[in-house]
Structures are given as C-alpha cells and as structure tokens.
Amino acid sequence: MDDIDRALLAELQRDAGQPYAALGRAVGLSAGSAHERVRKLRERGVIRRTTVEVDPEAVGRGVLAYVMVQSGAWMGGAATGAALAAVPEIEEAHIIAGPASLLLKIRAGTTAGLQAALRRVFEVDGVTGTQTTVVLETFFERPVDPAGGPGPAGGR
Amino acid sequence: MDDIDRALLAELQRDAGQPYAALGRAVGLSAGSAHERVRKLRERGVIRRTTVEVDPEAVGRGVLAYVMVQSGAWMGGAATGAALAAVPEIEEAHIIAGPASLLLKIRAGTTAGLQAALRRVFEVDGVTGTQTTVVLETFFERPVDPAGGPGPAGGR
DNA sequence: GGTGACGGTGGACGACATCGACCGGGCGCT
DNA sequence: AGCGCCCGGTCGATGTCGTCCACCGTCACC
Structure with missing residues (x-):
C-alpha cells in the first residue's frame, strides 16, 4: 500500500x-x-468490487432522508441488521453513539414512500421512536478518499 | 427505463x-x-460512472461520523460547497430541513483526524456550531436500489 | 394495409486483458 | 564484501471480449 x-x-x-x-x-x-x-x-480486499454509480433520481429515488432511531433494547444483533436490510429504501444502517441507537440513510421515491419505509422501520423489534431529517439539496457524494488518513496507516 | x-x-x-x-x-x-x-x-446519465468500491479501513479511514452543522447565514451557495469539498475527509455534504443547516458524512483515520476535520469545518464562513455523531458499527452500506420507487417514476 | 422507426440478433474485426519468460535491484545470509 | 534469493517490473504472445455493422422482426402510426 x-x-x-x-x-x-x-x-x-x-x-x-x-x-x-x-x-x-x-x-x-x-x-x-x-x-x-x-x-x-x-x-487483499482493498477493492471490494467494481460497480456502477446510478443516478437516484433516474430510478425513482429522488427523496433522501436520514433517520435517527431510538430503541428500548440493544440493536446490535444480526437480526436487526437483517430486518433493516429487508427494506430496500434503506441504503445505510449504522449503530451510533449518543441518545439514538441507529442512524439510517433512506432513499424513497416520494414523501409517501418515505413514510411507508418509516412504517416498516417501526415494525422492527425494539424500535421505539424515530427522528427524520429530510435532505433538501446535496452538495456532493463522493467515494472514499484513498490518500491515506493519519500517516502510513490502514491495511497490512 | x-x-x-x-x-x-x-x-x-x-x-x-x-x-x-x-x-x-x-x-x-x-x-x-x-x-x-x-x-x-x-x-442518459442514469449510469454516472463505473467505479470501484474501496475498503475505508484499508486506506486509513476507519473512523466514521455524521455531523450536523449550525450556521448563522444561508449556506446553500456554491462557495460553501467548494469550501466543504476542499476537506478530503468529507464524503457527503447535504443541506437539510430542520434546526441544523448542513449534514456532513466524515471519514477520518483516527479521532484526532476527525477533530482536525471538524476544525476545518468551523473555518468555513457562516458555521456557528457542530454536533457530531460517531458511528460504532456499520450494518451495511449498499448502492441505490434500482427497482423503481413509487410507480414507473423517475427518468424520462 | 402500407411504411417507417426502433430494438434485437449474429458475425467479423480489432483492441484489450491475461499469462509466461526474462531481467534488474534490494536484502539477508554466509 | 560477495553471493544468491526473492520481489517487482518490462516485454511479448495468445485468447477473449468489446465494438461495430448489416439484416430482420415487430410495433405504431398514418
């Protein structure tokens, strides 16, 4: 490297x-x-795969939102991950530090679609609340900067 | 389509x-x-480009955080976007609805690197405060689901 | 019912990925 | 310091694949 x-x-x-x-x-x-x-x-797995970048708008995914999820139980299990992965609108799912347990990135076609996705999130075991932030405009979304982080850190 | x-x-x-x-x-x-x-x-621009998915850990970008940015002025201008794009740790930058103005996705090598990136965010004109959420574990990050949104919506 | 245009098929050509053999430099061992 | 091994790079050959073209069927519109 x-x-x-x-x-x-x-x-x-x-x-x-x-x-x-x-x-x-x-x-x-x-x-x-x-x-x-x-x-x-x-x-070595540094390159995970070669893929294609699709315009979300063009495939009917023009609404972008981030959702903080509160929960009454530990949500780090594989079952939670699988339940979230089953919702196609969810593009990212992270466990976070802070008052909320989960952070989701959701892309839907309309605000109605967003609402439907949120309903499915509520059906996941342990979820007690959500707080949604709608994106109005995106400055940029770009790939990981490969120009190293701290020093010659990272891989083997 | x-x-x-x-x-x-x-x-x-x-x-x-x-x-x-x-x-x-x-x-x-x-x-x-x-x-x-x-x-x-x-x-038609539906496929923006063909690219490669890089393991962030392997290139020294193992720390992921989301940052809400408060501001004292309108931050929708191109100058703001350019200033943010100049910080390589920032992977996404969105204008959002709600109490904060901006949402950033930041990948750094260490928490020290994260701090350094936040300092650079503070130097952007108009920024009055930040609120950072650190990601502990990522369930998944996947590409846009091309299987349509609402109906036969989207592109032309 | 005719006609035009769009999308699909199959084949031919040329470019490119892929593999192997050869070569040079760096490092550790003696 | 000399020697030999090993890693990484270059060059060249072969087979695969992308790319283009001409032909054909279908559908829609007149």
Missing part, C-alpha cells in the same frame, strides 16, 4: 473501465504491472 | 466487470443488445 497503490485506487474510482495501459500511464507503470497491483488490491 | 434496464443496473452494480455476454444472459438478451442498452443508460 504505497503511493502508487493509492494513485491506482484514485484512478479506478474515477473510471474503472479504462484500459490497463492508460492506468499504467497514469501512475508511471507498464500495463502488466498495473494489472498485477490491481489484482493484489482486489485479493 | 423498463424492467430489463433495471435488471441491467442491478447486475452492473453487483459486478461492473463481467462480460456483456454474461450480462445479456442474466437479463435474457444478446450481448449486442445488452451493450446498446448500457450505452444508452450511460448517455
């Missing part, structure tokens, strides 16, 4: 479809070496 | 690297047709 790996990650985040020759050129390596590096990044 | 397009999007989100022949098989089309559909989805 050196600077070249980080540059490769940045390039791949920008465009994962470009040929390995171009990738190599961008980081000062041959196509073969670039390929080998990327293979190892995948193997 | 029919069911086949949605199936294509789901397949591409799962693995954008698979050959078009496999893609076509998955949705009951020939490789050429699948290619043409995907090309149009890109052209």
